[in-house]
Structure formats: structure tokens, C-alpha cells
Amino acid sequence: MPWDVLGLAETTDERAIRRAYAARLKQTRPEDDAAGFVRLREAYEHALGWSRWQAMQAQGGEAVAAPEGEVSATVVPGALAPADELHASTASPAAAVSAMAETRVEMPAQPTVRTVWQRDAGAPRDQAREALRQVAFDRDMGDEQVLGLAEEYGWLGEAPRTGDAPMEWLARARSRCAYIHAQKAVKLIAAALEESESRAVARFELIVRASRWESLDGRDMLKQVLANWLRGRAEPPMLLLRAVIDWAGWLDDFHSSAPTMAPDEMMLCLLSELVALPGQTVAPAGLLAKLERLCHAAFAQELDPESLLLTAREDCWLDPQADWTGWPQSWLSRAGGRVYQLCAQRMQQALEAADxxxxVARMAALRAGFDDPAWVDGAARHAMAERLATLWQEESEKHLLLWGALARWAGWQDADGQSCEGLSGAAAWLCGQLDQERVWQRWCEMAAAGARQTDTDAAALHALLQPMPAWRQHWLAGRFPLQLRVRHVLAYVEQHWPALFARIAPERVTFWRRDRLSLQGGWWHGLVACWLPAILPAIGILTQEELALAWRVLLWLATMFVLPAALVLSVAAVQKGWRRLTGLHRQPERQDVLARAARNGFGPLSVLACALLATFVGTASLAIMEIESWLALAFAMLAFAATLWFWLEHQAGKPAAAPDEGGVADR
Amino acid sequence: MIIGIDLGTTNSLVAVWRDGQAEMIPNALGHALTPSVVGLDDSGAVLVGLAARERLITHPQLTTAVFKRYMGSDRQTRLGTQLFRPEELSALVLKSLKADAERYLGEAVTEAVITVPAYFSDAQRKATKIAGQLAGLKVERLVNEPTAAALAYGLHQNEPESRFLVFDLGGGTFDISILELFEGVMEVRASAGDNFLGGEDFSEALIDGFIEAVGKQHGLTDKEADPVVYQALRKQAEQAKRGLSGTAEVAMELRYQEQSLRWAIGEEAFLKLCEPLLKRLREPIEKALRDARLKAIDLDQIVLAGGATRMPAVRKLVAKLFGRMPAMNLNPDEVVARGAAVMAGLKARDETLNEVVMTDVCPYSQGIEVSEQIATGRFQPGFYLPIIERNSVVPISREQVVSTIVDNQMALHVSVYQGESRLVKDNIFLGEITIPVPPRPAGQISVSVRFTYDVNGLLEAEMTVAETGEKHRLIIEENPGVLTPAEIEEKLAALAKLKIHPRELLPNAQLMARADRMFQQALGEERQWIAQATARFQSMLESQEENTIKQGRDELKTLLDQLEGEGWL
Incomplete structure (x- = not known):
């Protein structure tokens, strides 16, 4: 595409690319056709970048691999090879010089287009040219000789005599001289450093005041050599380092949004910044080592996973508690990212390898990864656990132990198994599963204990979950409050724990859901039960001949209708009163049961009690009747009034059936 | 006809592209340089140029200079009873230049190319455009000053391919541009600079030196306490600076509270005084070279522009930095204006310039504020994400994609900044916009932010939400330093009401102002002479006979020149 815009075939010829660009530019002038120009420019930059990259590929390796020669004694080349982002010339000046020497006899054949600065005046042309060639390309020439020649022809000055040599030669010669001078300067400073650091700083300040280091190129060379030297020292001299950084102005570049620095310089700036931080306790040497390790972890292509993890743990890169102010966040996040990836990979692989x-084996595999350095940070743990949970979500089988361990590790559940708030996605799913299981287990426990307990909930769960003989089940079903509770529990479980509801045996559900009118009919059932024994005295009354007919009829009516009702009501009142006395009605669920019982009817025991009482009262009234029949009448009237009152009261309180808020789950 | 204007801090120039070359246009006094000084005369009419500069000393309340430094801000200057914004003051200078050009060309001029320092920010550029508008000029294009200088130089290059660095040290600004010339393309590779460094700062250094050396002994501690003294000192410093270019030692003199203060300064001492300033020159050069990925040795030529480069101290520094002598083929005062004229010619499609295309760069990075993940799941706001890197060729359009960081994030706040620092708090805020985004888990919504930067250095941002395809635009224009269209109308009306001192009477006004100023500065006998000569000239002026006036003017000028030496520009 870019080549089409330029109208070129793919080429590494920079000149051709430029020519094509220039030709097209005259048709698409930036002020007239902005969009067209943007396209053209992008194509041009792409093409140039590509061709330069190709050229670098072709010859780059050789220059870097060139032997360092005698200079390596003082210049310690950077141990690391920071990646593309720190785009900068990693090649040390030494390499540049040796690369220079490689091409010593290859004279540039084509005539150069560069201008020649100044025609020389004094010395014969050829002589100056030859000298320059030698300095520029002859590697074997001694340093002193180089400097001597440079002095003689004024190459470092403003009016160099070069013959008609191309400017590139002069540039090479100049940088060679600058390199030699820089080496000398470094040696001097190093010697002063042997004595004391302040001496070295003074020496350094003296040296850079020399006019030689005012020229931009010379200065660059000195900066580079100094950076290399300082970086290579095990124990960086901080005072000297600060002086160098101030002089070189690296910090400004370092703080810009897109620093264009060499890695050595960047490392030194970082070091000086870090040492200056308040509360910094680590010695400079330790910091530098830490920095190097971090840089290595962030950028080195070849990584030994074990040592990476080891250093990550030692240096606490991922520890959220650690204070990383002043550190290069991009390095940290890059290194952190790599550690995280590595740990995640290891954990996943271990899990997959286990059966x-x-x-148990899977648990062990999982647990082994828990202590990896990446998981010091809770957020990273969370992310990893979520990744695993998402994988497990798709699996069909359940591994509750494994899940529980993961949830506790990720911090989704505390030690008691309580899930935390605000989870989402796979985490919420996993915790939901675990919660369900926990609830089920507790129910099962309650159910097991329920057989021996008076607690209705436990009994209800017992009735629902525990296997039992059919007669016992039917016997339990006869207990009205229990039946009510069981139904209630069933409704609650169905609504809130559908998954658990599915686990309850379906035949039990249908059994307990069955309608049992006989046991919970209205209080009329009690009445009917009382009636039967009341019939006998009623017949007795009718057959009494001592009484007048009207009295007989009245008494008969009272015995047949009013007496049973009065009995039923009085038993209910006694029951109610007793519960009130014992404080049972204060427990909400009990109160509810009671209210319903009072409204809807009685359990079989109550009915039995009513019937017995009715028989007793009826027989007793017969005996009384002989003496004072008016008392029975009064009793009947009283009972009638009580019935009315009771009935009215319950009509008023009927809709008061409050919903039960999960007595089961709350406990 | 499009004219090219160099609207400088101290001096402004106007030039035009005619017959295949740039021609400087002289002002009413016959000078190419018109001092960027604006003042009101005694009748309240506006005076621009040398006459106003003379009155800086005699009427500091009614006159102002160096207002270019405040372009793009809302600082107001009081002249007499009226308040002026920097745009208005610049507009008055532009108006006077426009009048000169119209007189010279004999036709109405409505379009202009104006130069601005490469390091001018967005607001400053807009203010310059508005100043042109206020002066009745349509600003066809804003050109960076070093680029203009390079254009003027580039056309004189014989080499088919070369790289050169333009070192432009003007009155108030310092700019560096690195240019490459190939196949008729002039490409600016990088520019850098310092908006607050110029020849004026060297004068200030001299004034400070003067006060330190002799002023303090005589009770002169605050240079700005008395504007009359300050302007007199400035003039002395300016002269000393020029003097130091030729001789080994110069003297600064000042009449202060009936005493005559004198301070002699040599070249060495001067160098020492301005060492911090010279140091500040180095930094932008290094930055520009780094951005252009060149070494000093790769440059073919160093070109000087701007009046302050006449100072030997500056030249020496340049020679030392680059290891060679800089080129000085063109008058450094005029080179920027000439370049502006070339640009005007290019703009007007002059056929003599058919083969030249120029591309420029943006001097600052432009970007937005982002939050960075400092550890897994932890974000910290306040980081700067450059979208257009500094020294990219303009016009340019670049895009970066950002995404949400919080689950169910409802909106994205985009703040646009300009600058180079890693943290936005150290950069310059340009504008902001809040765009709604559909709620999704963190990171699922991505928004592409596209910045478009045009040839005039004006920025536009466009945000596109990937999921909905919704587009939002932000045109950077709300800025306290930039006038709104309504305000521009208002200012235009206000300027139209201002009386302008008649152009043909300017030479007289200038001479009278100079005589006034010299009268104030002189002593004893000299004072008498000046007073007499001024009175004579005054009476001639009243006679209204042109020949007499001309004769009287020459007489007075000769006298003043004798007393003071040739006037400086």
C-alpha cells in the first residue's frame, strides 16, 4: 500500500524513495490537500522506516559483535540488552570505534554530495587528506598520534584543514578524538575516585569546563562514555553521579513523555532519583542491582522462569504494599505482567497435568501454585482465580474441595466460608455453588439432629430429608404445626434455592404437599367432635319428664349446640392463654402457626380433649339439671356469647398472615 | 498581493515577493525595521514605531513595548485612560505595516503571511491570527520564524541536498529549527526553542549588572521602580550590547537624581553576566538534534537569524557548539521577513517558486490524560498519553485507542494537553470533553481518539466510540487568552474609533519625540541647544510650509546626531 502511494516498487534505495516522495509532494502540497499529504507522508515514513530497518538487519549484527579490543578494560558494556522500546544506540562507543576500523581500507568510492567546509590554506592538500583518512580509518594508529594530527590540522577547531576529504571522514576523525579524550577524562576521574569521591567530583567539574567539551558532538561522546563507565561500577558513586547527571541534563529528557535516551543514561537517572527519595534505605549498589534485575525481567528476551520468579519474590515487584514511587512504572508493569503470565501458565499447566x-492430586497441584510471587497482590489473585473459575464453569463435574480452596485463596470467601459482597461473573458462580453446598450440608445436619429435637425447623428438615418408615412419616404428618412448617420450608427452598429443591426426593415433596383436610378443617370439626358425646345428655334431657316441655326443649338445644361450641372455644382460649403465658407467641413463626391454628382448627389432640370434656360436662350437667336447671341455661347463654365474641374477633384478624422470611436460611 | 510580515518582539518588518525575489518594504521613516512599540501622542492619536519608542523614555505611561510576550494571555496594558489587549497592540503595529506596504506597492493589501515563534502555543497562534484580523488582514498562513528564516536561506542554497540548522535568537524568543533540503523539498526535521529567551534578556542582564555595580551605591536598587529610569537604562544597555560587538569595552551612563552614573564593561565581564543565558541556548539545540536524530556533525550549515545573533558572544557560542563558523550571508534582522515573503509567494503560487514545497513540524506533543495500570487492577490517573509526538510533520492526523477501566463506566472524560512531561500536571491544558459510553465491563469499550493538526498549528480532536460508532468533536478554542468572535467585532469597532497619527507626519513626530527624550537626558549647555533647536523646529512646523519643515527637520536631526551619534534601530 505505501509503495503504491509513492508509485514505487519495494526498494531499499533511500534516494529513490525520497525522489518519489518529492515528486508526489509537488502535486499534493500540505496546505492544499491536507488529507492527501497525510497519506503520502505516512507512506513515505513507512517506506523509509522499512528500508532503514532492512539496512540495519543487513549490517547491524556485525557492528555489535565486533571485538571490543583494549577499551573493554575501562568501559564495561551494559549487561542487559533492553528491547526496542528503549530505542537507542546500545552499541558502546568502543563498538563504534572498532566498527570504524573494520572498514579501514574501504574508501567510499562514489563522490559524496556533502559540502566540504573549507578549502585548506596552508599544508599541501593531499597531505591533509591522507592524514584525515588515516585518523578516520586506521585502527592501529596510536591515540597520541591521532590527537597530534588533529591538533596539527585543527580538525577540532572551527576551521579544519581537511584537503578535499569528505565530511564523513572529518566526522569520524572528530568522534575518534572525542572518544580518546573522553577515555582520558574517565581515567582521570577514576583515579581521583580512588582517593575520595569529592575529589572525583571536583576533578569532573574541572574537566568538563574545558572548552573541548563545549562542542555538541564532543559532549555527546563524553556523556556516553561516562554513562557507560558509571553504569558498569558495582558501587555507583552518588555524588559524582549527580554531578554528571546535572551536567548532562539527562533528567529533563528522562521526565519527558517520550524519552530518547540510551539505556545506560536512563538507568543512571533512575538511580539518582531513587536515591534522592525520602525514606529510601537501600544502598545505591543494591538499588542498581534491583534496577538491573527489573530491567532484565521487563525487557530481556531470554528468561529463566525459575530465577525470574525468585527475583520477583525477593524484590517484591508485585507486592501492593511496597512503595514504588519513583520507579519506572512501565518497567514494573511489564515485569509484573511477565511474572503474572508465567505464574498463571504454571498453575494452569499443573492443574492440567493432574488427574x-x-x-486430591488436583488440590495439591493448585496449592503448589498459591505461593507464587505473582499472587501477592489480591487483584492478581482474583483475576487468576476468575480465569480458573471460568474454565470450571464449563465442566460438568463438581469439585467442591478444589473450589473451596480456590475461593478462599482468591479472597472470595473468608475462613468460615462466608462469601464476600459484590462478586460477579465466574467468581459469583463459584461462590454460589459453594454456598449452596454449605447450606445443604447444614440442613442435612439439622435434619439428622431433628429426630431428637423439639425444634420445628429441625423437625421439618428431618421430615423432608431423612429417610424414615412410611408409618412414621404419616404419624409426623398428623402434627399440624409441623406440617405447616414443612410446607413453609418447602416453599422457601423452592423459591430461594431451586438447585437444592431439586435434590429433595420428589415423592416427599408430593407427600408433604398433599392436602390434609381432615386434620386442618375449621373449628367446626371440633364442634362435630364435641357433638357426638353431647347427643347422649341431649337425649336424656328430652326424656326427662319432671320438666316442662319448654324447659326441655331449651335445655336440649343448649346441650346440642351451645355446649359443644362453648367447649371448643374454651379449649381454644385456654390453649391461647397458655401460650401467651409461656411466651410462645412472641416467636414470630410460632405466632403465625398459632394464629392459623386458632383460625383454621385444631390438632387431633385438641379435638379429643374437647370431646372428652364435652362428655364430662354433658354428664355433669345431667346431674346438675335435677337440682338447678337455670344454671345450665346461664351456662349455655354464656357459652353462646363467648362463641359470638370469638368468631367476631377472628373475622377481624383474618388477613394477618405475615409471610415467613426464611427461618431456615437465617440460621 | 500577499505580504509577509515578521511580527517581532522588538522590531517588526514587512516584505513582499516580487519578480522572483523578496523585497523589504521601508516604513514612513525609510527604515526596514519598525520597532514594535505602540503609544499615544499628546492628542491621544496612536503612534507606532520609532517615534513611539523615543517616547518610551519621556512618556512611559503612554507607551508600551514587548507586548508579544503576552500574546495568548488576557493581560491588559494601560495607555493613558485606555486598556489594550496584546492582540490589539499587535494589530496596531500590523496596521502601520499594512499602510507602509500599501504605500509602497500602490495597491490595497488584504492578505498576509505572519511569522510566529515555532514555540508559540495554540493560544498564542490564535491570538496572532486575531491580531491580523483586527488590523484588517486576512492571515493566509502562520509560519514558524525559524522555518521562514530557513526558507529565505534555503532558496540561496546551491547544494541539491543539505541539512542545516537555523539558530533564531530574536528580541524575545529563541527558536531552533533543523531543516533538510532535497529535490526541491524543504523539510523541517525538528524545532525546539525557548519562548522567554531573547536579546531583551541580554539587555536585562546588563541592566542588572549596572545596578549591581554602580546603582546600589547611589540608591538605585529597583530597576522598575521608575519607568523613566528603566527605559533610559534599557536604551543604554541596548547601546552597550551593540557596542560590545565591535570594541573591547563600552560604558553605560545614566543620570539619576542629579548624579551621573557611569559603568564600563568589558567583553569578559559581559560574557560572565550572560553565562546563564548562554547556557539556556544549548538545551533547545540538543533537543532538536535528538528529535531529528542527527548529530551536530551531520549538519551542513548553521544559519543565524534574529538581531540578537549579532552579538559576538552568541556567535562564539554557536561556533564552539558546532565546531564551525555559522553562515551570515543574509541580514539576520531581515531574514525572517524575507522568508515570510517567500511563503507569501508560495501561497500566491508565484511561478518562480513552483519547484519548492515546504513541510513543517509541530513543536509540541499533543495528547490526552490517561490512567495507567500501576499494578494488576490498580489504576492511577494523571498520566500523559501523547497522540501527536512533537516534531511530527504537519498536517498530521493520528489516532490512539483508549478503553474504559471501570465496570459499567458511563462516560469517558477526555482532557487534551500539550507538552512533553510524563504527568499531565506539568503540561499545558488545552480543553476537555466528556463523552457518554454504553455501560459494559471494564476494558470492553474502546474509544479511538484522533487528533488532527493543521498547517497553521491549530488542533482538532475527534473521539469515536467503537461500539456505537458515535463521534464527538472537540475543537480547541475556549481559552481565556483567546477572544471570541463577538469580542473581536467589539475590538474592531473600538480600534476603528482610535485616531492614528498621520503617516506623513511621522518623521516630524519621531524627531520631536527624540528631541524631547534627549532634552530629558542631557545636561547644562546641551540642554539649552536642544531646547532652542526644538523651539525653532516647532515654529517651522506651525508655518506649515513643506520646504521649511524639511529644512528644519534636517537641521534638528543633524544636531541630535551630533550630540548622540546615529540613532539606533
């Missing part, structure tokens, strides 16, 4: 069915 899928063997939960």
Missing part, C-alpha cells in the same frame, strides 16, 4: 478425577 482430572483425582481431586
Amino acid at each position: 482430572r478425577q483425582d481431586e
Whole structure:
């Protein structure tokens, strides 16, 4: 595409690319056709970048691999090879010089287009040219000789005599001289440093005041050599380092949004910044080592996973508690990212390697990864656990132990198994599963204990979950409050724990859901039950001949209708009163049961009690009747009034059936 | 006809591209340089140029200079009873230049190319455009000053391919541009600079030196306490600076509270005084070279522009930095204006310039504020994400994609900044916009932010939400330093009401102002002479006979020149 815009075939010829660009530019002038120009420019930059990259590929390796020669004694080349982002010339000046020497006899054949600065005046042309060639390309020439020649022809000055040599030669010669001078300067400073650091700083300040280091190129060379030297020292001299950084002005570049620095310089700036931080306790040497390790972890292509993890743990890169102010966040996040990836990979691989069915083995595999350095940070733990949970979500089988361990590790559940708030996605799913299981277990426990307890909930769960003989089940079903509770529990479980509801045996559900009118009919059932024994005295009354007919009829009516009702009501009142006395009605669920019982009817025991009482009262009234029949009448009237009152009261309180808020789950 | 204007801090120039070359246009006094000084005369009419500069000393309340430094801000200057914004003051200078050009060309001029320092920010550029508008000029294009200088130089290059660095040290600004010339393309590779460094700062250094050396002994501690003294000192410093270019030692003299203060300064001492300033020159050069990925040795030529480069101290520094002598083929005062004229010619499609295309760069990075993940799941706001890197060729359009960081994030706040620092708090805020985004988990919504930067250095941002395809635009224009269209109308009306001192009477006004100023500065006998000569000239002026006036003017000028030496520009 870019080549089409330029109208070129793919080429590494920079000149051709430029020419094509220039030709097209005259048709698409930036002020007239902005969009067209933007396209053209992008194509041009792409093409140039590509051709330069190709050229670098072709010859780059050789220059870097060139032997360092005698200079390596003082210049310690950077141990690391920071990646593309720190785009900068990693090649040390030494390499540049040796690369220079490689091409010593290859004279540039084509005539150069560069201008020649100044025609020389004094010395014969050829002589100056030859000298320059030698300095520029002859590697074997001694340093002193180089400097001597440079002095003689004024190459470092403003009016160099070069013959008609191309400017590139002069540039080479100049940088060679600058390199020699810089080496000398470094040696001097190093010697002063042997004595004391302040001496070295003074020496350094003296040296850079020399006019030689005012020229931009010379200065660059000195900066580079100094950076290399300082970086290579095990124990960086901080005072000297600060002086160098101030002089070189690296900090400004370092703080810009897109620093264009060499890695050595960047490392030194970082070091000086870090040492200056308040509360910094680590010695400079330790910091530098830490920095190097971090840089290595962030950028080195070849990584030994074990040592990476080891350093990550030692240096606490991922520890959220650690204070990383002043550190290069991009390096940290890059290194952190790599550690995280590595740990995640290891954990996943270990899990996959373990037998899928063997939960213990899988647990062990999972646990082994828990202590990896990446997981010091809770957020990273969370992310990893979520990743695993998402994978497990798709699996069909359940591994509750494994899940529980993961949830506790990720911090989704505390030690008691309580899930935390605000989870989402796979985490919420996993915790939901675990919660369900926990609830089920508790129910099962309650159910097991329920047989021996008076607690209705436990009994209800017992009735629902525990296997039992059919007669016992029917016997339990006869207990009205229990039946009510069981139904209630069933409704609650169905609504809130559908998954658990599915686990309850379906025949039990249908059994307990069955309608049992006989046991919970209205209080009329009590009445009917009382009636039967009341019939006998009623017949007795009718057959009494001592009384007048009207009295007989009245008494008969009272015995047949009013007496049973009065009995039923009085038993209910006694029951109610007793519960009130014992404080049972204060427990909400009990109160509810009671209210319903009072409204809807009585359990079989109550009915039995009513019937017995009715028989007793009826027989007793017969005996009384002989003496004072008016008392029975009064009793009947009283009972009638009580019935009315009771009935009215319950009509008023009927809709008061409050919904039960999960007595089961709350406990 | 499009004219090219160099609207400088101290001096402004106007030039035009005619017959295949740039021609400087002289002002009413016959000078190419018109001092960027604006003042009101005694009748309240506006005076621009040398006459106003003379009155800086005699009427500091009614006159002002160096207002270019405040372009793009809302600082107001009081002249007499009226308040002026920097745009208005610049507009008055532009108006006077426009009048000169119209007189010279004999036709109405409505379009102009104006130069601005490369390091001018967005607001400053807009203010310059508005100043042109206020002066009745349509600003066809804003050109960076070093680029203009390079254009003027580039056309004189014989080499088919070369790289050169333009070192432009003007009155108030310092700019560096690195240019490459190939196949008729002039490409600016990088520019850098310092908006607050110029020849004026060297004068200030001299004034400070003067006060330190002799002023303090005589009770002169605050240079700005008395504007009359300050302007007199400035003039002395300016002269000393020029003097130091030729001789080994110069003297600064000042009449202060009936005493005559004198301070002699040599070249060495001067160098020492301005060492911090010279140091500040180095930094932008290094930055520009780094951005252009060149070494000093790769440059073919160093070109000087701007009046302050006449100072030997500056030249020496340049020679030392680059290891060679800089080129000085063109008058450094005029080179920027000449370049502006070339640009005007290019703009007007002059056929003599058919083969030249120029591309420029943006001097600052432009970007937005982002939050960076400093550890897994932890974000910290306040980081700067450059979208257009500094020294990219303009016009340019670049895009970066950002995404949400919080689950169910409802809106994205985009703040646009300009600058180079890693943290936005150290950069210059340009504008902001809040765009709504559909709620999704963190990171699922991505928004592409596209910045478009045009040839005039004006920025536009466009945000596109990937999921909905919704587009939002932000045109950077709300800025306290930039006038709104309504305000421009208002200012235009206000300027139209101002009386302008008649152009043909300017030479007289200038001479009278100079005589006034010299009268104030002189002593004893000299004072008498000046007073007499001024009175004579005054009476001639009243006679209204042109020949007499001309004769009287020459007489007075000769006298003043004798007393003071040739006037400086």
C-alpha cells in the first residue's frame, strides 16, 4: 500500500524513495490537500522506516559483535540488552570505534554530495587528506598520534584543514578524538575516585569546563562514555553521579513523555532519583542491582522462569504494599505482567497435568501454585482465580474441595466460608455453588439432629430429608404445626434455592404437599367432635319428664349446640392463654402457626380433649339439671356469647398472615 | 498581493515577493525595521514605531513595548485612560505595516503571511491570527520564524541536498529549527526553542549588572521602580550590547537624581553576566538534534537569524557548539521577513517558486490524560498519553485507542494537553470533553481518539466510540487568552474609533519625540541647544510650509546626531 502511494516498487534505495516522495509532494502540497499529504507522508515514513530497518538487519549484527579490543578494560558494556522500546544506540562507543576500523581500507568510492567546509590554506592538500583518512580509518594508529594530527590540522577547531576529504571522514576523525579524550577524562576521574569521591567530583567539574567539551558532538561522546563507565561500577558513586547527571541534563529528557535516551543514561537517572527519595534505605549498589534485575525481567528476551520468579519474590515487584514511587512504572508493569503470565501458565499447566478425577492430586497441584510471587497482590489473585473459575464453569463435574480452596485463596470467601459482597461473573458462580453446598450440608445436619429435637425447623428438615418408615412419616404428618412448617420450608427452598429443591426426593415433596383436610378443617370439626358425646345428655334431657316441655326443649338445644361450641372455644382460649403465658407467641413463626391454628382448627389432640370434656360436662350437667336447671341455661347463654365474641374477633384478624422470611436460611 | 510580515518582539518588518525575489518594504521613516512599540501622542492619536519608542523614555505611561510576550494571555496594558489587549497592540503595529506596504506597492493589501515563534502555543497562534484580523488582514498562513528564516536561506542554497540548522535568537524568543533540503523539498526535521529567551534578556542582564555595580551605591536598587529610569537604562544597555560587538569595552551612563552614573564593561565581564543565558541556548539545540536524530556533525550549515545573533558572544557560542563558523550571508534582522515573503509567494503560487514545497513540524506533543495500570487492577490517573509526538510533520492526523477501566463506566472524560512531561500536571491544558459510553465491563469499550493538526498549528480532536460508532468533536478554542468572535467585532469597532497619527507626519513626530527624550537626558549647555533647536523646529512646523519643515527637520536631526551619534534601530 505505501509503495503504491509513492508509485514505487519495494526498494531499499533511500534516494529513490525520497525522489518519489518529492515528486508526489509537488502535486499534493500540505496546505492544499491536507488529507492527501497525510497519506503520502505516512507512506513515505513507512517506506523509509522499512528500508532503514532492512539496512540495519543487513549490517547491524556485525557492528555489535565486533571485538571490543583494549577499551573493554575501562568501559564495561551494559549487561542487559533492553528491547526496542528503549530505542537507542546500545552499541558502546568502543563498538563504534572498532566498527570504524573494520572498514579501514574501504574508501567510499562514489563522490559524496556533502559540502566540504573549507578549502585548506596552508599544508599541501593531499597531505591533509591522507592524514584525515588515516585518523578516520586506521585502527592501529596510536591515540597520541591521532590527537597530534588533529591538533596539527585543527580538525577540532572551527576551521579544519581537511584537503578535499569528505565530511564523513572529518566526522569520524572528530568522534575518534572525542572518544580518546573522553577515555582520558574517565581515567582521570577514576583515579581521583580512588582517593575520595569529592575529589572525583571536583576533578569532573574541572574537566568538563574545558572548552573541548563545549562542542555538541564532543559532549555527546563524553556523556556516553561516562554513562557507560558509571553504569558498569558495582558501587555507583552518588555524588559524582549527580554531578554528571546535572551536567548532562539527562533528567529533563528522562521526565519527558517520550524519552530518547540510551539505556545506560536512563538507568543512571533512575538511580539518582531513587536515591534522592525520602525514606529510601537501600544502598545505591543494591538499588542498581534491583534496577538491573527489573530491567532484565521487563525487557530481556531470554528468561529463566525459575530465577525470574525468585527475583520477583525477593524484590517484591508485585507486592501492593511496597512503595514504588519513583520507579519506572512501565518497567514494573511489564515485569509484573511477565511474572503474572508465567505464574498463571504454571498453575494452569499443573492443574492440567493432574488427574482430572483425582481431586486430591488436583488440590495439591493448585496449592503448589498459591505461593507464587505473582499472587501477592489480591487483584492478581482474583483475576487468576476468575480465569480458573471460568474454565470450571464449563465442566460438568463438581469439585467442591478444589473450589473451596480456590475461593478462599482468591479472597472470595473468608475462613468460615462466608462469601464476600459484590462478586460477579465466574467468581459469583463459584461462590454460589459453594454456598449452596454449605447450606445443604447444614440442613442435612439439622435434619439428622431433628429426630431428637423439639425444634420445628429441625423437625421439618428431618421430615423432608431423612429417610424414615412410611408409618412414621404419616404419624409426623398428623402434627399440624409441623406440617405447616414443612410446607413453609418447602416453599422457601423452592423459591430461594431451586438447585437444592431439586435434590429433595420428589415423592416427599408430593407427600408433604398433599392436602390434609381432615386434620386442618375449621373449628367446626371440633364442634362435630364435641357433638357426638353431647347427643347422649341431649337425649336424656328430652326424656326427662319432671320438666316442662319448654324447659326441655331449651335445655336440649343448649346441650346440642351451645355446649359443644362453648367447649371448643374454651379449649381454644385456654390453649391461647397458655401460650401467651409461656411466651410462645412472641416467636414470630410460632405466632403465625398459632394464629392459623386458632383460625383454621385444631390438632387431633385438641379435638379429643374437647370431646372428652364435652362428655364430662354433658354428664355433669345431667346431674346438675335435677337440682338447678337455670344454671345450665346461664351456662349455655354464656357459652353462646363467648362463641359470638370469638368468631367476631377472628373475622377481624383474618388477613394477618405475615409471610415467613426464611427461618431456615437465617440460621 | 500577499505580504509577509515578521511580527517581532522588538522590531517588526514587512516584505513582499516580487519578480522572483523578496523585497523589504521601508516604513514612513525609510527604515526596514519598525520597532514594535505602540503609544499615544499628546492628542491621544496612536503612534507606532520609532517615534513611539523615543517616547518610551519621556512618556512611559503612554507607551508600551514587548507586548508579544503576552500574546495568548488576557493581560491588559494601560495607555493613558485606555486598556489594550496584546492582540490589539499587535494589530496596531500590523496596521502601520499594512499602510507602509500599501504605500509602497500602490495597491490595497488584504492578505498576509505572519511569522510566529515555532514555540508559540495554540493560544498564542490564535491570538496572532486575531491580531491580523483586527488590523484588517486576512492571515493566509502562520509560519514558524525559524522555518521562514530557513526558507529565505534555503532558496540561496546551491547544494541539491543539505541539512542545516537555523539558530533564531530574536528580541524575545529563541527558536531552533533543523531543516533538510532535497529535490526541491524543504523539510523541517525538528524545532525546539525557548519562548522567554531573547536579546531583551541580554539587555536585562546588563541592566542588572549596572545596578549591581554602580546603582546600589547611589540608591538605585529597583530597576522598575521608575519607568523613566528603566527605559533610559534599557536604551543604554541596548547601546552597550551593540557596542560590545565591535570594541573591547563600552560604558553605560545614566543620570539619576542629579548624579551621573557611569559603568564600563568589558567583553569578559559581559560574557560572565550572560553565562546563564548562554547556557539556556544549548538545551533547545540538543533537543532538536535528538528529535531529528542527527548529530551536530551531520549538519551542513548553521544559519543565524534574529538581531540578537549579532552579538559576538552568541556567535562564539554557536561556533564552539558546532565546531564551525555559522553562515551570515543574509541580514539576520531581515531574514525572517524575507522568508515570510517567500511563503507569501508560495501561497500566491508565484511561478518562480513552483519547484519548492515546504513541510513543517509541530513543536509540541499533543495528547490526552490517561490512567495507567500501576499494578494488576490498580489504576492511577494523571498520566500523559501523547497522540501527536512533537516534531511530527504537519498536517498530521493520528489516532490512539483508549478503553474504559471501570465496570459499567458511563462516560469517558477526555482532557487534551500539550507538552512533553510524563504527568499531565506539568503540561499545558488545552480543553476537555466528556463523552457518554454504553455501560459494559471494564476494558470492553474502546474509544479511538484522533487528533488532527493543521498547517497553521491549530488542533482538532475527534473521539469515536467503537461500539456505537458515535463521534464527538472537540475543537480547541475556549481559552481565556483567546477572544471570541463577538469580542473581536467589539475590538474592531473600538480600534476603528482610535485616531492614528498621520503617516506623513511621522518623521516630524519621531524627531520631536527624540528631541524631547534627549532634552530629558542631557545636561547644562546641551540642554539649552536642544531646547532652542526644538523651539525653532516647532515654529517651522506651525508655518506649515513643506520646504521649511524639511529644512528644519534636517537641521534638528543633524544636531541630535551630533550630540548622540546615529540613532539606533
